[in-house]
Amino acid sequence: MLFFSYFKDLVGREVTVELKNDLAIRGTLHSVDQYLNIKLENTRVVDQDKYPHMLSVRNCFIRGSVVRYVQLPPDGVDVELLHDATRREARGG
């Protein structure tokens, strides 16, 4: 559940989600669930010309299983905190 909690902390931030089919979408993280499904708001596709059908999509739901990367804001990760949480989780709670 570590990354679920981690992504929950990023809600409201601007992220870029790159999918396994190479489509990259930038938008405000609206919510995330236990499967790491992601909802984005005010989305725009990074390579708009290549994906004209995405022009009028403003909000979207992305299935967690098709995500390759989530690019975070530069200050999106508190390494210390994540480090501690990782050790805590590895110990089993």
Added chain:
Amino acid sequence: MSWGGGPEEIFLSTSLASYLDRKLLILLRDGRKLMGLLRSFDQFANAVLEGACERVIVGDLYCDIPLGLYVIRGENVVLIGELDLEKEELPQHMTRVSAAEIKRAQKAERDATDLKGSMRKRMEFLDMD
């Protein structure tokens, strides 16, 4: 299954409930684009689309092929997008054509990629890249 609380909470959660009865664009893993009204869904993103149609795009041409009522298995879903009805669905330079025409364009595109593939194969001994 619980809806995770009252009607306000639906809009805060990752559930697809906020997309019910909306016109959506669903991208599938094989690259197909389906459009229609979301009537039902579950936790796997299985979805029921009413009045579904497939949007086929080849270059600057496009066509919506009507399909009817579709149940989509969740594992094939890549993305579910809510269409902004205020905005143009496609760039203005794109032209709507008939189903027969888009099929022809699709075949021409497929033949072109096949040809490119076979040429590449024949030139493999040159060790390009």
